[in-house]
Amino acid sequence: MANYYLYILSSRHHRYLCIGVTSDLVAGIGNQGMIVRRRWAKKVLQKLVYIETIDCVEEAVAREIKLKCAPRNQINKLVEIVNSGWDSISVRELVAAGFSRS
DSSP states (O other): OEEEEEEEOOOTTTEEEEEESOOOOHHTTTTTTTEETTEEEEEEEEEEEEEESOOHHHHHHHHHHHHHHHHHHHHHHHHHHOTTTOOOOOHHHHHTTTTTOO
Protein backbone atom coordinates (compact mmCIF):
# COMPACT_ATOMS: atom_id res chain seq x y z
CA MET A 1 0.00 0.00 0.00
CA ALA A 2 1.35 3.41 -0.94
CA ASN A 3 1.77 6.18 1.59
CA TYR A 4 0.70 9.74 0.88
CA TYR A 5 2.04 12.75 2.69
CA LEU A 6 0.14 15.88 3.60
CA TYR A 7 2.61 18.72 4.03
CA ILE A 8 2.69 22.39 4.96
CA LEU A 9 5.40 24.67 3.59
CA SER A 10 5.98 28.09 5.10
CA SER A 11 7.74 31.31 4.20
CA ARG A 12 10.52 32.52 6.47
CA HIS A 13 8.23 34.55 8.76
CA HIS A 14 5.22 32.22 8.46
CA ARG A 15 3.14 34.75 6.56
CA TYR A 16 2.49 32.47 3.58
CA LEU A 17 1.64 28.79 3.74
CA CYS A 18 1.25 26.10 1.10
CA ILE A 19 -0.71 22.94 1.90
CA GLY A 20 -0.33 19.96 -0.42
CA VAL A 21 -0.28 16.19 -0.87
CA THR A 22 2.44 14.04 -2.45
CA SER A 23 3.31 10.37 -2.71
CA ASP A 24 7.06 11.04 -3.06
CA LEU A 25 8.68 13.23 -0.40
CA VAL A 26 11.82 14.09 -2.32
CA ALA A 27 10.24 14.79 -5.71
CA GLY A 28 7.02 16.27 -4.32
CA ILE A 29 8.49 18.66 -1.82
CA GLY A 30 12.15 18.74 -2.77
CA ASN A 31 14.82 20.60 -0.90
CA GLN A 32 14.40 23.93 -2.63
CA GLY A 33 10.81 24.74 -1.68
CA MET A 34 8.28 26.41 -3.93
CA ILE A 35 7.83 29.82 -5.45
CA VAL A 36 4.30 31.19 -5.27
CA ARG A 37 3.15 34.25 -7.18
CA ARG A 38 1.06 36.56 -5.02
CA ARG A 39 -0.08 39.86 -6.43
CA TRP A 40 3.05 41.36 -7.98
CA ALA A 41 5.70 39.55 -6.04
CA LYS A 42 7.12 36.07 -5.70
CA LYS A 43 6.98 34.45 -2.29
CA VAL A 44 9.48 31.68 -1.56
CA LEU A 45 8.07 28.92 0.59
CA GLN A 46 11.14 27.00 1.62
CA LYS A 47 10.43 25.63 5.08
CA LEU A 48 8.72 22.28 5.51
CA VAL A 49 7.02 22.79 8.89
CA TYR A 50 4.46 19.97 9.05
CA ILE A 51 4.04 16.50 7.54
CA GLU A 52 1.44 13.82 8.08
CA THR A 53 1.32 10.28 6.65
CA ILE A 54 -1.99 9.06 5.22
CA ASP A 55 -2.61 5.62 3.68
CA CYS A 56 -5.36 6.40 1.17
CA VAL A 57 -5.15 9.06 -1.55
CA GLU A 58 -8.84 9.97 -1.15
CA GLU A 59 -8.33 10.58 2.58
CA ALA A 60 -5.20 12.62 1.88
CA VAL A 61 -6.98 14.86 -0.63
CA ALA A 62 -9.98 15.25 1.69
CA ARG A 63 -7.65 16.26 4.56
CA GLU A 64 -5.87 18.74 2.27
CA ILE A 65 -9.16 20.36 1.27
CA LYS A 66 -10.28 20.49 4.91
CA LEU A 67 -7.06 22.25 5.94
CA LYS A 68 -7.18 24.67 3.01
CA CYS A 69 -10.68 25.71 4.14
CA ALA A 70 -9.71 25.93 7.82
CA PRO A 71 -9.07 29.28 9.54
CA ARG A 72 -5.43 30.28 9.75
CA ASN A 73 -5.30 30.09 13.55
CA GLN A 74 -6.41 26.43 13.40
CA ILE A 75 -3.60 25.62 10.96
CA ASN A 76 -1.11 27.48 13.19
CA LYS A 77 -2.22 25.40 16.20
CA LEU A 78 -1.82 22.18 14.20
CA VAL A 79 1.75 23.08 13.24
CA GLU A 80 2.64 24.24 16.75
CA ILE A 81 1.49 20.93 18.28
CA VAL A 82 4.26 19.04 16.48
CA ASN A 83 6.68 21.86 15.64
CA SER A 84 6.38 24.62 18.22
CA GLY A 85 9.33 26.59 16.88
CA TRP A 86 8.21 26.40 13.24
CA ASP A 87 11.63 24.89 12.48
CA SER A 88 12.36 23.60 9.01
CA ILE A 89 12.03 19.81 8.71
CA SER A 90 14.64 18.21 6.46
CA VAL A 91 13.27 15.83 3.83
CA ARG A 92 16.54 13.90 3.91
CA GLU A 93 16.19 13.39 7.68
CA LEU A 94 12.61 12.18 7.21
CA VAL A 95 13.71 9.59 4.65
CA ALA A 96 16.58 8.52 6.92
CA ALA A 97 14.17 8.22 9.86
CA GLY A 98 11.97 5.74 8.05
CA PHE A 99 9.59 7.76 5.91
CA SER A 100 9.57 6.00 2.57
CA ARG A 101 10.83 7.81 -0.47
CA SER A 102 7.91 6.76 -2.63
